[in-house]
Amino acid sequence: MARLSQARLAPLNKTFEERTPEELLRWAKELFGDRVAAISAMQQAGSVLCHMIARYKLDIPVLFVDTGVMFQETLDTRDRLASEYGLNIVTLQPELTMTQQTEKYGVLYLDVEGQKRCCHMRKVEPLLAITGKYDALIGSLRRSDGGKRGECPIVAVDPELNAVRLNPLAMVDDDALNGYIAEHKVIVNPLHAQGYSTISCNRCTTPVLPNEPKRAGRWRHLGPWSMYCGINPTDLDDATSQAVELPQELVDRVLGQKTDFAI
Numbered sequence: 001m002a003r004l005s006q007a008r009l010a011p012l013n014k015t016f017e018e019r020t021p022e023e024l025l026r027w028a029k030e031l032f033g034d035r036v037a038a039i040s041a042m043q044q045a046g047s048v049l050c051h052m053i054a055r056y057k058l059d060i061p062v063l064f065v066d067t068g069v070m071f072q073e074t075l076d077t078r079d080r081l082a083s084e085y086g087l088n089i090v091t092l093q094p095e096l097t098m099t100q101q102t103e104k105y106g107v108l109y110l111d112v113e114g115q116k117r118c119c120h121m122r123k124v125e126p127l128l129a130i131t132g133k134y135d136a137l138i139g140s141l142r143r144s145d146g147g148k149r150g151e152c153p154i155v156a157v158d159p160e161l162n163a164v165r166l167n168p169l170a171m172v173d174d175d176a177l178n179g180y181i182a183e184h185k186v187i188v189n190p191l192h193a194q195g196y197s198t199i200s201c202n203r204c205t206t207p208v209l210p211n212e213p214k215r216a217g218r219w220r221h222l223g224p225w226s227m228y229c230g231i232n233p234t235d236l237d238d239a240t241s242q243a244v245e246l247p248q249e250l251v252d253r254v255l256g257q258k259t260d261f262a263i
């Protein structure tokens with residue numbers, strides 16, 4: 001096994017700034033084969049990612065974490081993307097239902113510390129349960145979303161999942177995203193048209209006003225202290241000192257040291 005740190009990915013990230021989402025997705029499939037998956041929360045950028053996976057015939061499974069308290073519109077979007085795009089969407093679920101969790105711990109999402117525990121149990125732990133199954137996970141974070149995501153790298157390491165995270169849409173701005181959706185008539189969550197700029201659990205998501213930040217509708221009842229759930233490690237602390245352990249041969253290929261497939 002070999003250590004792959006965020007710092008070692010710096011040259012690759014610099015090169016990838018010039019690449020298109022299609023090139024980055026093809027790179028991931030070529031390099032990681034069956035050990036790469038995508039993850040989508042069934043928001044519009046995730047829909048675009050799903051559309052690209054189908055359009056480029058990449059045969060990459062899509063993971064969806066169903067916390068048990070998602071909006072019906074979100075579940076319907078998942079089902080439409082699976083059936084109309086022919087995608088293999090794998091739904092991951094928490095160990096406890098929300099009712100069981102509430103009986104055991106009370107209503108957690110009403111205060112900041114409880115929200116962190118609830119998000120960890122209902123979002124992070126279901127994803128961590130697949131640790132070891134994939135070496136790379138493709139997400140749909142975009143710098144245009146601002147906040148911590150304003151600087152998200154295209155390639156990152158996820159020490160908890162011990163996998164590489166790829167964000168092929170990182171440099172896609174709002175105009176480009178909306179243009180792609182319009183041009184390809186991408187299936188998107190209908191809640192976006194009702195003022196929800198971002199969408200998660202029905203307990204903690206509200207629409208936003210036109211002049212509010214995009215994430216103002218998330219955990220609105222908690223004030224500005226809760227912005228992210230922790231399912232994307234680059235949303236949290238500075239990840240530059242983080243590292244993962246992967247097979248030496250794979251690390252060499254990721255860093256372009258022993259591969260014929262270079263872009």
Ligand code: SF4
Binds near residue numbers: 069108118201203204
């Ligand atoms: S968004 Fe709210 S309900 Fe959903 S997991 Fe986080 S705290 Fe719990």
